[in-house]
Amino acid sequence: EDQVTQSPEALRLQEGESSSLNCSYTVSGLRGLFWYRQDPGKGPEFLFTLYSAGEEKEKERLKATLTKKESFLHITAPKPEDSATYLCAVEGEETSGSRLTFGEGTQLTVNP
């Protein structure tokens, strides 16, 4: 059974204070690891897909990295508009169809 654990549960940063969110996963053969951003009362918004250890992807102030056991979402010089819940999900080779297993998310608050 695929498992995803995200830490910390909540993170408060000052504007400009860089930090990282962690996603630890257990999966039998990784097909893909996904990062999403979710604002209150809205559906998750796709950010990145990572497929293999060593892969990195960047978008504005966000950078996602992947190892064989975990992924990090690095936030550089965050702004208040980066405040949201960040979700990590994996799809393993043993799942049939396109089934994602999600973590509980990290709630990020960036204060001005």
Place this chain on the structure above:
Amino acid sequence: ETGVTQTPRHLVMGMTNKKSLKCEQHLGHNAMYWYKQSAKKPLELMFVYSLEERVENNSVPSRFSPECPNSSHLFLHLHTLQPEDSALYLCASSQTSGGHPSYEQYFGPGTRLTVT
């Protein structure tokens, strides 16, 4: 319309009511999903339709009944719900991978359901 749309956005229903949630995707995808999101819990996959074939999560109570008439539309029919079914119901769509690699899912805005 673009992306994934869901209606209604908010729904309040009694335990004896019957209602339906609707989802439509405008992305040309061939897989659609229903998720349940409750406070302080991870997203729970309820149903998957891939190439219009249903892959069902066996732990979903029978009071939830999905319908996928074509690759662009997905419904979730609700009847005799319980208060613990109150949650945000999210629809998503993707290309079906059939193996490597896996494709990202795109989500709708959700329907906030309250069962009284």
